[in-house]
Every structure is written in C-alpha cells, then in structure tokens.
Amino acid sequence: MSDDIGALLKSKREDFRVEIRKKQLDDMLTERRVKSTLEDDNEEKQQTITPEERLKQLTEGIKEFIKAFVGGDDEGQLRNLKLIRKAISIKENAPLKPLIESEVPGLIIQLLDDRHSEQVELQHEAVWIVTNMASGPFSKQLHNLLIQEKVIERLIHLMDKTPSILAKRTILWGLSNMAGESFDYRDIMIQLCVVEVLMNIIATCSLDIDFCVTLMWFISNLSRGKPFPPEAEILKCFSVVRQGLMLEYVDILRDGMWALSYMSEQSEKIKGLVASGGLIPRITKLILHENQSISLAALRCVGNMTNSIDAYTDELLQNNILDAIHIKLQSTRIIIRRESCWCVSNILAGTHQQISKVIDHPILKKIISVAQEDDDLVRKEAIIALNNALYRGSFDQANELLQYDVLETLNSASEKVGSPGLVLVGLEGVEYLLKKGKEHAEEIGGENVVVKLLEEKGYLKLLDELQKHEDTDVYTKVYSIIEEYLSLIHISEPTRQAEISYAVFCLKKKKNI
Secondary structure: OHHHHHHHHOOOOHHHHHHHHHHHHHHHHHHHHHHOOOOOOOHHHHOOOOHHHHHHHHHHHHHHHHHHHHOOOHHHHHHHHHHHHHHHOOOOOOOHHHHHOOOHHHHHHHOOOHHHOOOHHHHHHHHHHHHHHHHOOOOHHHHHHHHHOOHHHHHHHHHHHOOOHHHHHHHHHHHHHHHHHOHHHHHHHHHOOHHHHHHHHHHHOOOOHHHHHHHHHHHHHHHOOOOOOOHHHHHHHHHHHHHHHOOOOHHHHHHHHHHHHHHHHHOHHHHHHHHHOOOHHHHHHHOOOOOHHHHHHHHHHHHHHHOOOHHHHHHHHHOOHHHHHHHHOOOOOHHHHHHHHHHHHHHHOOOHHHHHHHHOOOHHHHHHHHHHOOOHHHHHHHHHHHHHHHHHOOHHHHHHHHOOOHHHHHHHHHOOOOOHHHHHHHHHHHHHHHHHHHHHHHHHOOOOHHHHHHHHHOHHHHHHHHOOOOOHHHHHHHHHHHHHHOOEEEEEOOOOOOOOOOOEEEEOOOOOO
16 A cells, blocks of 8 residues: 555656647757758748748649649659748748648659659658648648558658668658657557568668667657557667667757657656666766756656656665756756656655655755745645655654754745645645654654644644635645644634535644643
C-alpha cells in the first residue's frame, strides 16, 4: 500500500506538460516546414510578399504546373512546383485551400513513384508540398486522398529504394512533419514498418550529419503522444537515441533528449535501459546545457526516472542530480523552475534516506524560498514537494522541516484566497503535519504537539476563516481537518447553499490539564 501511495505522490502533472510540448512542437514544425532540407536564397524575400501576391503566385503555379505535367515538360514541372511550394511555405495563414481543391495534389502524388526516383529535386519539391498540405488545417478531402492514394506507403517505399541519401533525407523530413502533426499518420507509418526501413538504412548506408539530425527529429515525433506508440517500436530506436546523446551536436541533442523524455514517460523498460546503459551521468550533465530546450527535456527525463523505482532515484542522487536541479531552480523561465520542483517532488515521495538527502542539501532552502515567493504555478509545485516530504517522511524529518519555516510557508499559501489550488496544497501540508503529530502522540501517549504549534502561530484562526471560502474543495478540506484533528463545537447554521449539508464550526483551544 505504501508503494502505491508513493506512486500517486510522484505525479506526472500531465496538464501543463502537454500544453508546453504542444507549443514547442508547433514552433518547431512551423520553422522546419518553411526551411525544409534545401537552402533557397529567396526564402526571406518570399516571407514578405502580400497575401494577394502570394495567391496570384499560387494560382499561376497551379495552372502552369498542370500544363507542364500534361505536356511531359520536366523543367516546367520543377519550376512551377517551386512556385507552388514557395507560395504555401509560410509560418501563418498559408493559402492551402485553393491548392487542395485543385487537381494538383493527385498529380504531385504520382511524382512519388519509382519511375521518378532519379529526379531528386522534383521529388523533393513534391514531398515538401505534400507535407505542408498534410500539416495544415485539417481537410477531409486531402486526408481521404492521402489515405486512398497510399501516400505514406509510397514515401516509405521510396525512402527505402532510392540510392540517394539526399532523397532519403528529404522523404524522412516529410514523414517527420506528418508524424509530428498527426498520430494517425504516425501509426500508419509504424504499421508500414518504417522503423525497420530506417534501421536498414542506418546499417547499410553512409549517412551524413544532416540525415542524422532529421533521423533524430523523426524518432522524437514517432515516440511522442497518446495513445503511446507500441513499446516494441520505441525500443528498436533506443540505441540510436543513446548514440546521439553522446554527441555534441545541438540539434541531435535536442531531439534526442526529447525523444528519450517521451520514451521514458511511457516505458519502464526504457527507464531500465537508461540506468543500465550509463545514461544517467550524461542526462545530469545535459540538465545544465546552455540550450534551454535540451535542459528542459533532460529535466523531464529525470522527472520520469524518479517517477519509478527507488533504485533509479538512488543512482540519480549518487550522480549529484540535486546540484544540477538546484542550479536550474534559479532559471528565469517559469517552466524550468516548475519542472525542477516536480523532480524534487518525486524524490521527496521516495524513501526516508532519499528525503534526508534533500533535507541535508542546500536545495531545500531554495525549494522553501520558491514556495514562498514565485509564480503561483511554481509555488504550488514547490509546496507539493514539501507536502510529499511531510507525508512520506518520519516524524523526526517533519520536525526538521519545521525548523526551516515550512509551517510559515504553508500558512502563506493558505492565505492566498484568490488561488484555490494554492490554498488547497497549503491545507494538505498542514493536514500531513497534523497526521504526523497525531501518530507520534499515539506512539508516546501524549498530546499532538502540532496542534499546539498551530495555535501559537495563529493558524487556527486562519482555518476558521477558510470555512467561509467560496471554493467547495477548500471548504471541504478545512472541514475534514477540523473534524479529524481539532477540538470543535457547533455554533451556527450552515452558511453554504442549502444543497450542501455541511455544518459550520469554530475552534476551541484545548484546556491545559
């Protein structure tokens, strides 16, 4: 039962994490759709033309491409595909609808066949356009066309068969965009054995650094999202990620670290491989990387590892993970500080020995400081960390925490009337303290010393006031604390709405005996 409670305390906080991932992914996909895998001297100029000029350019490109396709004019096809691609490769409000509603998508898909495999640049443009269309606002017409014409299957086949590394990279870039945009497309790729194709390319081809960058990005997109991809598929990719994380190439480190964070969230086997494969020292080092995306992904991975068996947390502690997290708690970015608190929270939901490591480290003072003065979201995470220590720790450890003004910290959170979530976690901490005091009193046959401490600090008056809080969860929590741990008498009719049948209580100090 104790282990089950520990697992619950090691919360994944999925709400804010999904939001952050989505924003980062959207920014990354947008940037890469515009840039693709080939440089173009006119791209910067292309971003500045007016919507009217862009639509005119697209309309002309569509008309001339169809003419060139029907006439078998390869140069005309390439020239107008570039015109179309430039017209739709912008960060916002790309004019995709006229293109999707034309006959061009069906013609472009034909260019993905083997018979055009030697026309590398032509296929590159075709892949780019298909990717941008598939990654734009959902179009049932286009989606049905992509599925009906088996576009993903064509792309994977072409990537497997073409001898050109540039062509393979171009196709993989397109597949990465599609996998990042749609889990349905990702799952189709998995069903079509895309991982096996990639492993074969790795084993048989001489790869350049650009291909490796695109490969790591693809694995990152393949590994993310719910429902999770099959564990067997991500396990096949683990060795590639591990090798990438040993390099000092920023793009590979970033996507590799995010891939590992996604993998370790869903797979206990991956966590075991991280520990047994000697990656923990490397991840600890990457937490301090100057690239904030790499640092955040490494923190996410540590949070996942500490959200598992105690042996992984022990190894992280042996590798000075608290030193690294202590530094990140001073970051100017809210998400970095919040993620750092989450990692500490998981550690403090562990064993007494792990809790002692935190108590004895300077990081405890920083956690308390953050819990008292920071953004409310970060404060809440820091207080949850302290609550885990109060709940999982011994009475002596709870007593140690009291020496660091933990009660004052919980008090300040409970006073934050306009933030019910913060008030609740503050109340939970007080409840855990009272529980520890009650257990200790029963053990030694005395009184609950925490009640006396609350009286001395004026906290009982605050509890009395919080009975009037408009948030039902807060009111209910206060009621349960009073009923379970404190002397009370019924003094008035309920002040809540009629359908809520709670009585209102005031507090009475214990008489000295």
